[in-house]
Amino acid sequence: MASVAALRALRKRISPSFTSRIIAFTSNSRSISTLVLAEHEGGAIKPQSVSAVKAAKSLSNDNPISLLLAGSGSALHEAAANAASCDPSVSEVLVADSDEFSHPLAEPWKGGYSHVITASGSFGKNILPRAAALLDVSPITDVIEISDPHLFVRPIYAGNALCTVRYTGAGPCLLTVRSTSFPVPSILANSKSNEAPITQVDLSTFGEDSVGKSRYVKHTSQDTERPDLGNARVVVTGGRALKSAENFKMIEKLAEKLAAAVGATRAAVDAGYVPNDLQVGQTGKIVAPELYMAFGVSGAIQHLAGMRDSKVIVAVNKDAEAPIFQVADYGLVGDIFEVIPELLEKLPETK
Numbered sequence: 314m315a316s317v318a319a320l321r322a323l324r325k326r327i328s329p330s331f332t333s334r335i336i337a338f339t340s341n342s343r344s345i346s347t348l349v350l351a352e353h354e355g356g357a358i359k360p361q362s363v364s365a366v367k368a369a370k371s372l373s374n375d376n377p378i379s380l381l382l383a384g385s386g387s388a389l390h391e392a393a394a395n396a397a398s399c400d401p402s403v404s405e406v407l408v409a410d411s412d413e414f415s416h417p418l419a420e421p422w423k424g425g426y427s428h429v430i431t432a433s434g435s436f437g438k439n440i441l442p443r444a445a446a447l448l449d450v451s452p453i454t455d456v457i458e459i460s461d462p463h464l465f466v467r468p469i470y471a472g473n474a475l476c477t478v479r480y481t482g483a484g485p486c487l488l489t490v491r492s493t494s495f496p497v498p499s500i501l502a503n504s505k506s507n508e509a510p511i512t513q514v515d516l517s518t519f520g521e522d523s524v525g526k527s528r529y530v531k532h533t534s535q536d537t538e539r540p541d542l543g544n545a546r547v548v549v550t551g552g553r554a555l556k557s558a559e560n561f562k563m564i565e566k567l568a569e570k571l572a573a574a575v576g577a578t579r580a581a582v583d584a585g586y587v588p589n590d591l592q593v594g595q596t597g598k599i600v601a602p603e604l605y606m607a608f609g610v611s612g613a614i615q616h617l618a619g620m621r622d623s624k625v626i627v628a629v630n631k632d633a634e635a636p637i638f639q640v641a642d643y644g645l646v647g648d649i650f651e652v653i654p655e656l657l658e659k660l661p662e663t664k
């Protein structure tokens with residue numbers, strides 16, 4: 314895979330001992346400098362990467378933050394310009410432009426940082442463990458709070474307990490952060506007066522061992538106007554109670570009226586009502602919208618792990634004892650096949 318080859322190439326370049334250099338760097342110096350591995354799409358930095366910048370800011374007030382964007386072509390450079398002004402604390406944007414990075418498999422990164430941060434998504438979970446293995450350090454995943462530069466809080470047991478972890482290993486400290494715990498305003502602070510310089514990463518040694526174990530096949534995405542599930546202000550979720558893909562369309566219509574994203578339980582996904590990228594929960598997406606509406610969802614702990622941080626939770630279930638009511642701010646004991654059509658009828662049409 315391009316990623317591993319690139320990391321190796323990079324390690325060779327900084328060798329003889331990249332890791333020991335980093336250890337020396339961190340042991341001799343208490344200073345913090347962070348590299349955020351950023352994701353981008355359509356010429357803009359993704360909101361979850363801006364959350365990673367927000368997490369980086371909480372490491373220390375005096376923390377130079379570099380953003381690394383890898384990709385190719387004009388969309389990458391547009392995204393770099395967007396990233397340069399996404400937050401005043403970004404001190405530098407590094408651009409790795411190569412056809413090898415056209416697709417987000419996993420990318421190379423530059424040494425010399427005390428911390429490397431990326432959002433807890435498939436991109437971050439793909440690259441961070443490999444980088445950690447190459448550096449012989451232990452990554453800390455799913456961070457929800459940064460107490461000090463080496464003290465982090467992360468959920469365990471499907472979010473039922475929080476664990477405070479002190480990082481005592483050699484540097485750099487590699488973190489994935491939950492973007493829902495570091496929210497950013499929906500409109501990014503795109504102030505042109507705070508533009509960080511954009512620098513090209515030297516990829517002259519890149520390409521050695523570039524034949525990897527995985528290759529890009531295709532990218533499928535829902536052709537929809539709906540907001541992204543991970544960042545939506547309102548999420549409407551349906552459970553097994555919907556009984557069929559056809560019935561699940563009621564949830565989609567309701568979401569459309571509320572300009573909301575659609576979510577689903579694993580039972581609904583496993584039953585084939587909707588694709589698995591809509592699954593919310595421990596093994597799905599973690600969401601924390603302003604409003605979460607759950608229809609025919611029992612509230613299993615694995616589902617709650619993905620939505621319990623939502624600001625307002627509304628649940629409709631015909632079983633008054635359903636566990637979802639324990640986390641709901643507003644609960645309605647009723648039949649979704651009566652409640653949803655009534656809501657659809659009473660809510661105004663979207664313009």
Ligand SMILES: Cc1cc2nc3c(=O)[nH]c(=O)nc-3n(C[C@H](O)[C@H](O)[C@H](O)COP(=O)(O)OP(=O)(O)OC[C@H]3O[C@@H](n4cnc5c(N)ncnc54)[C@H](O)[C@@H]3O)c2cc1C
Nearest residue numbers: 552553554578579580594595596597609611615616631649
């Ligand atoms: C390792 C592991 C990981 C998992 N990860 C996830 C995950 O990421 N996300 C996830 O969601 N689950 C996950 N699960 C599955 C989880 O345990 C539950 O099985 C699942 O969440 C149940 O989905 P559900 O609420 O749709 O279905 P059910 O538990 O079957 O609940 C259906 C609910 O609908 C109500 N209902 C039925 N008919 C009506 C009606 N007409 N009107 C109103 N209410 C009605 C019922 O009272 C019931 O409460 C995981 C499980 C395991 C073991």
